[in-house]
Amino acid sequence: MNLVAVCAAVALYLVAILLILPGLLKKTGINSKAVLTLAFLAVLVHFSILSHTIFSAGGQNLSILNVTSLVSFLISLVLTGAMLKTRLWFLLPIAYGFAALSLLAAYFITSTFMTHFEHSPGLIAHITLALFSYVTLMIGALYALQMAWLDYKLKQKASQALNPNLPPLMRIERQLFNILLMGNGLLTLTLISGPFFVHNFFSSEDIHKAVLSFIAWIVFSILLWGHYKQGWRGKTVTWFSIVGAFLLTLAYFGSRFVSEVILT
Incomplete structure (x- = not known):
């Protein structure tokens, strides 16, 4: 480099x-x-x-x-x-x-x-799906943090004038759930494609990746259901987004970080 x-x-x-x-x-x-x-x-x-x-x-x-x-x-x-x-x-x-x-x-x-990857087009497809699902859901988590910060500013007693450099809260919320829908859809395809294209997907060394990814999928699915069916907003949305992003980060990077960076 x-x-x-x-x-x-x-x-x-x-x-x-x-x-x-x-x-x-x-x-x-x-x-x-x-x-x-x-x-x-x-x-x-x-x-x-x-x-x-x-x-x-x-x-x-x-x-x-x-x-x-x-x-x-x-x-x-x-x-x-x-x-x-x-x-x-x-x-x-x-x-x-x-x-x-x-x-x-x-x-x-x-x-x-x-x-x-020269002779593994299926594996390339799976890794591409995993990468873009992770990136999309991380952006969703960032949107959730921004939404929480804007909501906090709006509720301050000082009634500060809104910063003209920031977008309206309702627009951020709409964009957030569009992003989460897209990211969870990509994560669904990632989980479905894993057993077909990754030969050691359920091996003892890598099973934690599949389990944590599936739990993250459940978290994001519950969040989407709660918003569209129960009207969840505010802190609940923020915490679900952060927890889902954290679980997905552990799944994708946890063991690799320990073996490649800390132990070496």
């Missing part, structure tokens, strides 16, 4: 964050053109780094840190693109900060997990 490229991407992400924070804290205007330009450049450099670190002549290096960097790239890309239609200033510093940290971690901490 090229240190210059890593430093450039991290610097671009950090400058974008520094341009956003004053607008969130002081309710001042945000130079959206400058932020989006910096962000798209950061994402472009980030993609270039990933293309060199994951793909090599010896196969694909899907180490835990490379996958984390890939997840942060996808989240940053999606949220930056969504900024063209809606105001997500609250989420961008979180996404860009995560992307910068993941790039630094992947560079300074050695971690290798070589795989070969």
Whole structure:
């Protein structure tokens, strides 16, 4: 991994964050053109780094840190693109900060997990579904946090004027449940495809991944049922989203983090 490229991407992400924070804290205007330009450049450099670190002549290096960097790239890309239609200033510093940290971690901490997908199209499909279901549901969890923060601001006794850089609460709620529906649908397909395309899906070493993923699916399914059938809102939605995201993170990354990073 090229240190210059890593430093450039991290610097671009950090400058974008520094341009956003004053607008969130002081309710001042945000130079959206400058932020989006910096962000798209950061994402472009980030993609270039990933293309060199994951793909090599010896196969694909899907180490835990490379996958984390890939997840942060996808989240940053999606949220930056969504900024063209809606105001997500609250989420961008979180996404860009995560992307910068993941790039630094992947560079300074050695971690290798070589795989070969050349002759396994089914496995590629399963991993792609798993990756996009995770990214979508993580974005959903970020939306839930944003919704909780906006709800808290609205209920403050001081009756502060709303920050013009933030979107309306009801719009965030609608977008949140659209995202959760999409993410849970992708997670459903991931769980269905697993036994068909992953030969050790139910092995003793990996059974915890399937179990935790299924429990996360139940959590998100209950949340969606509770919202559409029982009218759940507010803190209940936030906590269900966070718990589901946490379980899915444990399923996807828990054991790999211990074996690749801590033990090595």
